Amino acid sequence: MRMMLYFEDPYRTEADTSVVRSGTDDRGPYVVLAEPLFYPQGGGQKGDRGRLRLAGGLVLDVVGTRKAEDEIRHYLAAGQEPPAPGPARQELDWPFRYHQMRLHSAAHFLHVALEREIGASLPYPVRAPLSETGGECHYAFAGRFGPDQLERAVKAANAHTAQGHPIVTRTDEERGPGMRSWHCAGDTVACGGLHPRDSSEVGDITASMRIKRGKTLVSFALAHP
Structure with missing residues (x-):
């Protein structure tokens, strides 16, 4: 192999x-x-x-x-x-790789912070494409949370990442051959991407949202790329 x-x-x-x-x-x-x-x-x-x-x-x-x-x-x-x-x-091209790693973890921190804010689990985004400057989580629903809840979730995510929690990505064979998952401070997200070693490396996240065709689109970026 x-x-x-x-x-x-x-x-x-x-x-x-x-x-x-x-x-x-x-x-x-x-x-x-x-x-x-x-x-x-x-x-x-x-x-x-x-x-x-x-x-x-x-x-x-x-x-x-x-x-x-x-x-x-x-x-x-x-x-x-x-x-x-x-x-x-x-x-x-290390600066490009590292920024993508930080953005990828930012999407996970936003997701788990939203779940805590609304007090319920959320389906994973159906898509979470990253660009060179930010990303967008595409949720296949509307009405589960609003701008005020997103704002509070962003503040909570930033406070959490600043504390400096180890991030671990490992194989997750229980989900199937070759599957991997992201782990940080008790949170788990199915993911086969690359991530920094510590939450503090992500830095502050900024985010906004819009509803389009029954989907909730959360756009996000890093305050300090």
Whole structure:
């Protein structure tokens, strides 16, 4: 089984590996690596980007990472030729990865804070896409909470994260093969994404909400990106 370095250590920014194969699909040229450090887009979290350094000094730009056909494809900048198999050095765009990790945990802290505010469990968002600046939780209901409750939940979430609670992401085989979950201070959320080690790294969260076509959309960002 191929080792997923992004799960082994989400804070690792560089690693040696080898190009297993390369190709081109409708998204552009790509390479497949033996031990991926780049996280593939999933669960709302955007795929990693960065660089690959190859033998002879060639540097390729990874502009996105996705799963496709049971493999992880590292997409290259337009016009770059997919390389032949051989050794490669992976270098992450760490500021981008770290911001995505913080945003991903922010979505979970908002969710559990909303549950405490309304005194009831909430179905997980049907989607929680992240952008480079923020995210949006799409809840498949309307009327379960309003702007005032969201405001109080945000304040509670910020007070909670500032206390500095360890965050752990681990496999959750009871839910099925390959499933993972997020844990912090007694709270659990099903999630296969990457997260910081401590809640204090997330920082203050800002949020707003709107209702659209029977769904509640909670937009959020970090006060200090």
